[in-house]
Amino acid sequence: MIASIGQFLLILSLVTAVVLMLVPMTGYFQNNERMMRTARPLSYLLFTLTLTTFLLLVSLFVLQDFSVTYVWQHSSLALPLRYRITATWGAHEGSVLMWVTVQALWIAAVARYSRSLSLSQVSRVLSVLGVIATGFLAFVLFASNPFEITNPAPLDGRDLNPLLQDFGMIIHPPMLYFGYVGLSVAFSLAVAALIGGQIDEKWIRWSRRWTNLAWAFLTVGIILGSWWAYYELGWGGWWFWDPVENASFLPWLAATALIHVQAVSERKNAFRGWTVLLAIIAFSLCVLGTFLVRSGSITSVHSFAADPFRGIFILVLLAIYAGGALTLYALRVNQLRSRDNINLESRETMLLANSLIFITSTFTILLGTLFPMIFDAMGKKISVGEPYFGLMFFLLMIPMAVLMPLGAQLKWHKDQMSTAIKALTPHFFIAAALTTAAYFFFDTLNLRATAGVFGGFWIASTSVAQIIKFPGKPNAGFVGMSVAHLGVAVFLFGMSMTEHKDIEKDILMQPGQTSTVGGYDFTFNGVTQVSIENYQAQQGSIQVSKNGHDIVELNPQKRFYPKQQQPMTEADIHPGLTKDIYVSLGEQINQEGDWAVRIYLKPFIRWMWFGGLMMMAGAVIALFNRRNKRQERQQVDHVMKERLGIS
Amino acid sequence: MTPTRRKRLLLILMIALGVAVAVAIFLTAFKENIMFFKSPTEVAAKDYPINRNFRLGGMVKEGSMQRIPNSLKVQFVITDFAEDVKVEFEGILPDLFREGQGVVTIGKMTTQELFTAEDVLAKHDENYMPPEVNDALKKAQNQSPNYNNGSN
Secondary structure (H helix, E strand, O other): OHHHHHHHHHHHHHHHHHHHHHHHHHHHHHOOHHHHHOHHHHHHHHHHHHHHHHHHHHHHHHOOOOOEHHHHHHOOOOOOHHHHHHHHHOOHHHHHHHHHHHHHHHHHHHHHOOOOOOHHHHHHHHHHHHHHHHHHHHHHHHHOOOOOEOOOOOOOOOOOOHHHOOHHHHHHHHHHHHHHHHHHHHHHHHHHHHHHOOOOHHHHHHHHHHHHHHHHHHHHHHHHHHHHHHHHOOOOOOOOOOHHHHHHHHHHHHHHHHHHHHHHHOOOOOOHHHHHHHHHHHHHHHHHHHHHHHHOOOOOOOOOOOOHHHHHHHHHHHHHHHHHHHHHHHHHHHHHOOOOOOOOOOHHHHHHHHHHHHHHHHHHHHHHHHHHHHHHHOOOOEEEOHHHHHHHHHHHHHHHHHHHHHHHHOOOOOOOHHHHHHHHHHHHHHHHHHHHHHHHHOOOOOHHHHHHHHHHHHHHHHHHHHHHOOOOOOOHHHHHHHHHHHHHHHHHHHHHHHHHHOEEEEEEEOOOOEEEEOOEEEEEEEEEEEEEOOEEEEEEEEEEEEOOEEEEEEOOEEEEEOOOOEEEEEOEEEOOOOEEEEEEEEEEOOOOOOEEEEEEEEEOHHHHHHHHHHHHHHHHHHOOOOOOHHHHHHHHHHHHHHHHOOO | OOHHHHHHHHHHHHHHHHHHHHHHHHHHHHHHHEEEEEOHHHHHOOOOOOOOOEEEEEEEOOOOOEEOOOOOEEEEEEEOOOOEEEEEEEOOOOOOOOOOOEEEEEEEEOOOOEEEEEEEOOOOOOOOOOHHHHHHHHHHHHHOOOOOOOOO
């Protein structure tokens, strides 16, 4: 019953999205105000419908309705309530429905918070968002319907994959989708502007807020994913350069380039075309990422069930969105030509350089991700792994780290490079001194770690100085930028230390045995059998101590979920500001109770995630930026002077 | 040339140089860091990179798994039901490693007969078969005269 209502509402949502796609846009072209006015109500209706549909699917899980195929495949009678709720988005069908719901939420938000735009602008934006919603709703309905019925209904379900029975599942996917789908707003704004044929400052300032918000969500989504993988997968890694991770990282890189270029194009009539193009690229990468994840065409640890039809469907959507937008771009690019001159020695140039670095990184990682597919088509099987991505990203981040403080130091419009460099020189030595200190304090660092730590100190030192020396009262834009840049510094430091100074030991331990790893003593006190909720576990007891002082007792588990007949490793972690102690169980080696135990020491790993959270916070703070009238007038004066050739 | 033009030319040259360097680095990094996937049949035909890591995938042969006492060393055989390769690994095997299941390992041939794995890859889902392994098994089935349909 509920399933049929859900099915019906899904169809109704699709119809609403189609109407939203067609009517306001037609109204715009015929200059029909009544038709354009339908855009907002239709958006609210679409959101109400998709949200209700989504909640119906949740209730099917809560009520354990196994007549619904998707429910019995991913739930069971033994599954605790909280995981029954999260199971809704635990597999393909439900996660796409969630995607659509989040999309509709963004559409409704745009409809609600667009008072400052003209009716013709709003109707165009919402219509373009309607195009995207239509595509994905059709995808849900025709290629991944979560409301399909199994008759007769099985008595019990197949249960949720144990790895997904975790707190991380509650927050990581929703956050990631908010970011992913949020980029569709930036995309739609760009396309709507192309249709209208003109972009002004107000338009870009407005779209910059939305991009910032989407970027903040995407950042926190990726951070949560990394943290989750670290504690849940039981082997202590935080980033694997897996195609699915790349699928979220690629749009992030492009969006990072985008928010930096927008900083220029909202002030000047420059880089407008580039801004539009980056918005198109960022969202196209989201769709491409979805294709990679859902089509099963690339080997990945994240295995959504492979289905060629779904792959082709998304590929067609990608072709329509990206192809359509790029065609429109090609037609309109002449009207977007910059009218303001950009001085070489100015912040504008640095922001352009930033976007070039980030877009180069994007394509480098995209190539690495796609190459296995290309080779596959030629009959060769290859894989591109961490060594490639790690090296490339390291090299590309060098110019980023070098130029970031310089960009923040240079003034808008026109400045002197030599003055800026002179102002930054002391910080070079401060960073060098701190790096040397770190080198000896942490008992040598390798080349990459040294470079990373230096980059961290360099960015931190300059950012702090720029905050102290900021003339007048800092505005939210400046504070946001500084916080985000300090976040980059914290991230760089944490990442360099974790990657290059961690200790990983796999040890065969007998009950009662003590092993020393990195100055800590680990005493293995055997394994006991425990039974919790819907699983049984062999729980190890490992006492950690240093110089005879007990620190903590860690209880890693080897879980067994009878329903899925699947074992799972649950690590136990003693988190710390400067060091995580990470212990997980391998397997029992023999009858005497000897176990294979992983013991990891991960220095400063939390700094990495904390740095990411600072970047997110920076983007959120920047949302509250209100450029005051005086600044705006000054800027207009600058631009007018420039145009008139007065200096 | 006016100063502005000279600056602009300089900028363009700098970008071109940057792109060239990036491409050069990319090609080098790529050439040195891609990893080939080989099936036991290909390994038996000596078609594998020497002294370089590659991925070896297939099924873990039933009854082939052996532990070396008092260490974390294990030996097992990866098969595509046409040819076998002996694999040695020291460390902790992933949760879903089992005899009779698909597996992908990373490592190199240390002798003519022995593949020393540095990594044995885990999958999140036990119903999931790595696509390369699937293809390799199909190929062996269709092309190899030694194929014995997996019943051993």
